[in-house]
Amino acid sequence: MSTLSMGIEYEIRDGALVWIKNPVTGVISYVVDVRGKSFAFTLSAHEHPGPEAPELTDEEVRRAKSVCPFCPGNEAQTTPELFRLSREQVPGWTGDPSRDGRGWIIRVINNLFPRIPEQLTGGRNESYIVIEDPRHFIDRPRSIGDLLFTGILGEEHFAQVIATDAFVMRRAMENPSVRSVVVRKNQGRESGASQPHLHQQIIGSPEPLPAILAEARAEREHPGLWDEMLDLFERLGLVIDSTDGVITYASPIGAFPRSYDVVMPGFRGLLVELEPAALRAFARGLYRILRVLGPLPLDYEIHQGEGLPLHAHINARLFPYSNVAGTLNIPNTLLERAAAIRKALARG
Known part of the structure; x- marks a missing residue:
């Protein structure tokens, strides 16, 4: 049965989703059985040695950290510090305070290479880097690829990272040339990260950013679009969690085959306008997905403004990108994966 319900086009046969069209981008996701497909290029699998591999030596760790501009002791290699926590x-x-964290835990600087030229934002660099943690590696690394990842930080720590984002956003929005701000996270080189050390980007723009404008346009053309999507995803069994006004779901219309959204449907303002408890609730919803994804290559963006509900798009990058001519294949295990994550989160 093919269905057009306000802004969403999709087809369900024998109770299962067959295809669905993204109402913002027009990309059609087809639900397919990929269990027999060989993925010879699964991303980053080659970087993780087995448990029998020896740990990196102290000298190997020291060398890696010595050339990382985001590691403690190398602060002079970055742009001037704006503030630290x-x-x-x-x-x-x-972390271990005897080894890391004696000077700072979170550090904020300007991006050396502004995403948007300074002359477009009143002569001020409105591209920022939030270094999330002083640690470069996980405990007892066995390879140079055993990097710290956001999902290991802890919920309280990540909530402070998001609170820091809000503080930086407020600073950017004091600039009258800035009309839109986005948070962008790339974890792993496969996702586009230029530095291995854990960090985020915050980007201030003189105009509403194109992805956010496209979402706002779809919402204007189809009022109630977000509520309709949430209702559909609930009926399909894709909702993972709904707590304190924050809804998380496995998205069948994401940019990648394994995508997730975290949405506050009842709040259509900016991150900086959230009360502290609501900010923590949003951070918690985002962190819980990141914790499940662990060290996988991933990216996320936090979208806000233009009348949209505050939301984040999360893309897991385990498999290579496979959009072909505006179509995407998503695995028919999508429902099973959502159920598995629900169980994992329930276990704490």
């Missing part, structure tokens, strides 16, 4: 200001930090 100490261990006392991030009580949820789980």
Whole structure:
């Protein structure tokens, strides 16, 4: 049965989703059985040695950290520091204070290479880097690829990262040339990260950013679009969590075959306008997905403004991008994966 319900086109046969069209981009996702497909180029699989591999030596760790501009001790290699948070200001930090974290836990600088030229934002660099943690590696790394990842930070620590984002956004929005701000995270080189050390980007723009404009246009053309999508995804069994006004679901219309959204349908303002408890709830919804995805290559963006509900798009990059001529294949295990994540989150 092919269905057009306001802004969403999709087809369900024998109770299962067959295809669905993204109402913003027009990309059609076809639900297919990929269990027998060989993925010879699964991303980053070659980087993780087995448990029998020896740990990196202290000298190997030292060499890797010595050339990382985001590691403690290398602060002079970055643009001037805007501000930092100490261990006392991030009580949820789980690192070893004798080895890391003696100077800072979260550090904010301008991006050396502004995403948007300064002359378009009043002569001020409105591209920022939030370094999320002083640690470069996970504990006891066995390869140079055993990097710290956001899902290991802890919920309290990540909430402080998002609160820092809001603080930086407020600074950017004091610039009258800035009309839109986005948070962008790339984890792993396969997702486009230019530095291995854990960090985010915050970008201020003189105009509403194109992806956000496209979402706002779809919402104007089809009022109630987000509520309709959430209702459909609930009926399909794709909703993973709904707590404190924050809904998380496995998205059948994401940019990648394994995508997730975190949405606050009842809040259509900016991150900086959230009350502290609501900010923590949004951060918690985002962090819980990141914790499940763990060290996988991934990206996420936080979209806000233009009348949209505050939301984040998360894309897992385990498999190579496979959009062909505006079509995408998503695995028919989508429902099973959503159920598995629900169980994992329920276990804490």
